[in-house]
Amino acid sequence: MILTKCAQCAAPLETKCFRCGVCKLRYCGRECQKRHWKVHKPFCPEIKRQGGAEQHYANQKYAEFVKVAVEKCANDTKGQTCYICMEGAKRRHAPDEGLVRMCACRGTSGFAHVSCLTEQVKVLVAEVEENNLSEKVMNAKFLRWEECGLCGQEHYGAVRGAMGWACWKTYVGRPETDWVRGSATGVLARGCGMAKRHDESLAAFQARLDLLTRMCPNDRAAIIMCKDNISTCYDNLQMYDAALALKRETYAAWLRLDGPTAENTIRAAMNISVVLGRRNENIPEAKAFLGEVVPRSQKALGPDHIHTLQLRLLQGEMLFRAPDATLDDCLEAEIICEDVAKRYTRTFGAAHPLTGVARSRLTCAQHQLRILRGKAELASDFSRLSPEDQALFPGLAAGVAAGISCPDTKKNVEEWLQAAQEGKGAAKAPSIKEMKATIRKAGFGVADLIEKSDVVKRYQEALARLGTAQA
Numbered sequence: 001m002i003l004t005k006c007a008q009c010a011a012p013l014e015t016k017c018f019r020c021g022v023c024k025l026r027y028c029g030r031e032c033q034k035r036h037w038k039v040h041k042p043f044c045p046e047i048k049r050q051g052g053a054e055q056h057y058a059n060q061k062y063a064e065f066v067k068v069a070v071e072k073c074a075n076d077t078k079g080q081t082c083y084i085c086m087e088g089a090k091r092r093h094a095p096d097e098g099l100v101r102m103c104a105c106r107g108t109s110g111f112a113h114v115s116c117l118t119e120q121v122k123v124l125v126a127e128v129e130e131n132n133l134s135e136k137v138m139n140a141k142f143l144r145w146e147e148c149g150l151c152g153q154e155h156y157g158a159v160r161g162a163m164g165w166a167c168w169k170t171y172v173g174r175p176e177t178d179w180v181r182g183s184a185t186g187v188l189a190r191g192c193g194m195a196k197r198h199d200e201s202l203a204a205f206q207a208r209l210d211l212l213t214r215m216c217p218n219d220r221a222a223i224i225m226c227k228d229n230i231s232t233c234y235d236n237l238q239m240y241d242a243a244l245a246l247k248r249e250t251y252a253a254w255l256r257l258d259g260p261t262a263e264n265t266i267r268a269a270m271n272i273s274v275v276l277g278r279r280n281e282n283i284p285e286a287k288a289f290l291g292e293v294v295p296r297s298q299k300a301l302g303p304d305h306i307h308t309l310q311l312r313l314l315q316g317e318m319l320f321r322a323p324d325a326t327l328d329d330c331l332e333a334e335i336i337c338e339d340v341a342k343r344y345t346r347t348f349g350a351a352h353p354l355t356g357v358a359r360s361r362l363t364c365a366q367h368q369l370r371i372l373r374g375k376a377e378l379a380s381d382f383s384r385l386s387p388e389d390q391a392l393f394p395g396l397a398a399g400v401a402a403g404i405s406c407p408d409t410k411k412n413v414e415e416w417l418q419a420a421q422e423g424k425g426a427a428k429a430p431s432i433k434e435m436k437a438t439i440r441k442a443g444f445g446v447a448d449l450i451e452k453s454d455v456v457k458r459y460q461e462a463l464a465r466l467g468t469a470q471a
């Protein structure tokens, strides 16, 4: 059941609970149902007509998600036609429904109506059922709820969410024992997750876990997978402790069930690393763990496998984000992120969100590299000055000691030096305000460099050490 909260008081509900006798809307008890009746009464017959509370909810959500998906795709789909019905946004036989496309299709291919995609998969699945085809064929056809039939890549973003509700609304009316209905809970849960609707995704995964533990307690793989997904929802909802605990549990379970080189085990390893990377204090553990898992994934799944790429990107990120990152670490991070970004672009296309993530990690690695390089250059320039000259520039010494550096800061310091050498008097230590202005001018967020990395505090300490009286 996806409706796992009381319609009146929103209390969480067990599988068995109190329901409206007509439309099956779910309540924690008779009291809540009575209280809700005034609001519910006018809608009850319509909900019943649409197939009951679960079906009605699925239909509503489907409409809501399609609208969002169409809006998100509006720029791409302008003037295009649906590859299934060959019509555009204005349709002759159906109400206006915009087009979508979120897969690896390029150019003018792959545009479609969500309703056309839905109809297409529905027919494919019905054919398998009518002809009693094998489970293997069914699995392959059922994947089409999540994959584009043209390019074979998974749909992503809002389109995936809309297809999730499309699948669920198609099969929700079937009995709980029906395989297809059970699989639809997974399509829905993953789809909501891809659409970044994590509350809805969590509710769907919890409903799925409840179903699995009741209907197929021996299907250990499916149960662990579902717990894995629940822990990812926790992570996305920023419940980090709960997420990490559950992820450690599922990783251990996959190791026991499938062994160290199985895709499931490697995905679970990746999931743990993601959560570890959320907090700076866990970065050393993440680095050590990734150092062991990345080679395993490269060997078992291959260098272009999505898990290998995601693991390597994390490895790069941990390298440059570590508080004790060295120049070499950042150089290595840059090489890793650049290679992963290239491989993503080749496999998934430039518009894919994962490609975007890889590119932004690359930018961060390069940014960090620039900071460290500037710092090293500034320190080495300073060390080349005579002790007398060094003494003339307490501000510069303090800057070096505080680790404030970037190419522009260096340029700024060179200007101070120049001024001093031209006999304009001994350069005085720049004030905190001037330091902030310099850093801001260099294009760094003051919040990033000053507030987060304690630069002001370190600068003040450095000044104090040098015996310079300055507030």
Ligand SMILES: [Zn+2]
Pocket (backbone or CB within 6 Å): 006, 007, 008, 009, 010, 011, 027, 028, 029, 032
């Ligand atoms: Zn209630």
Ligand SMILES: [Zn+2]
Pocket (backbone or CB within 6 Å): 020, 021, 022, 023, 024, 025, 040, 044, 045, 047
């Ligand atoms: Zn009712």
Ligand SMILES: [Zn+2]
Pocket (backbone or CB within 6 Å): 082, 083, 084, 085, 086, 087, 112, 113, 116
């Ligand atoms: Zn169409």
Ligand SMILES: [Zn+2]
Pocket (backbone or CB within 6 Å): 103, 104, 105, 110, 148, 149, 150, 151, 152, 153
């Ligand atoms: Zn496609």
